[in-house]
Amino acid sequence: MEIGLIGFGKTGKAVASVLLQNKKITLKWVMKRSSTLENRTTAEYLGIDSNETGKIYSSETTPIAELLDKQPVDVIIDFSSASGIYSYGEEASIRKIKIISAISHYSNKEKEFLKSLSKLTTVFWSPNITLGVNYLLFASKFLKKIAPWVDIEIIEEHFKGKDGVSGTALKIAETLDLEENDINSVRAGGIVGKHEVVFGFPFQTVRLIHESISREAFGSGVVFVAENLKDKEEGLYNFEDILSPYFVA
Template identity: 85%
Template sequence: MKVGLIGFGKTGKAVASVILQNKKFSLSWVMKRSQTLENRTAAEYLGIDSEETGKIYSTASTSITELLDNQPVDVIIDFSSNSGIYAYGEAASERKIKIISAISHYTNKEKDYLKSLSNLTTVFWSPNITLGVNYLLFASKFLKKIAPWVDIEIIEEHFKGKDGISGTAIKIAEALDLEKEDINSVRAGGIVGKHEVVFGFPFQTVRLVHESISREAFGSGVIFVAENLVDKKEGLFNFEDILSPYFAV
């Protein structure tokens, strides 16, 4: 499967590393905003021995339409910013290229735009694309369904510089019919990401915890999602759509 990666920050680099080391996937190119590293390759920059080099391009020098026409891909993976979708969305959907977005925060405007793109191609969006945290979300919903009266608190921990409440924590809160005020945020050091859901029963406590040990976890999640989207047609999908069949008895 040929992949184009949008965004090459800390997480984007980790995702590129995972893709480059997976024999089933080919990192065709990387697109980033600045011209730093332009014309170098992701494999060389990351020190990975791979036949698929993942040449780095800048939006300042190369248009996305030019890139997609000259180096077509099967899927675009987005780890850029909430506005990045506008730069490539239309061009990708017109060419039937699948879109996997892992942007934490989207406004209703971006969500509506994703929906419109899904009329032409397969679109997937998850504010946290790790498999583990989405399993935690599933398990939390099941426990809440069993005991709808239980007390619930959400704790999210991330690195010191992360702005705003975790998009994943907000998604967990929404799934459990909780408010943002029920989310407790911790910002300290270089914590990659930790989410904990505490269920307070009268005589017992259940804690569901997911912790990202390294950003490569996002790369593994991307691989899992891409493999499960192979046979999907046009439409907007999320992790629940992908995981539900695995829970069928």
């Protein structure tokens, strides 16, 4: 499977390192905004012993259409920004390239754009692409179904300086029919990401916790999603679509 990566910040670099070390995947190229690192190979820059020759390109000097024509890929993975989808979405969709977006926050405008792209190609979006968080979502949903009257609080912890409420926490709240004010946010040090769902029963408490130890967890999630999207037709998918078959007895 040949992959192109959009976005090369801290998380993008961690994802690239996981992809480079997976023998079933070829990281064909990385596209970033600025021209810094342009034309360097990803493996060499990250100090990874890999035969992959995927180069780093800049959107300032290389049009995405030109890159997709010269170096076509099966899947584009997006770890850039909420507006990044506009830079490649149409060009990818008309070429039937699958899109995996791991952007935390999208406005309704971007969500509608994803829907329009999904009419032409396979599109996947999850505000948190780690497998563990999405397992937590599944477990939380089933527990509330068993006890719909239970008290629920969400606690999300992230690194100091992270703006806004975690997109993952908002997704958990949405799944459990809770409001944003049911989310308690903590910002301290270099916490990668921790989400906890507290179920308050009479005389007992159940806590479901997921913690990302390193950003490589996002890379493992990307690989899982990409492998499960191989045979998916056009449409807009989320983690529930991918995980549901695993829960069928």
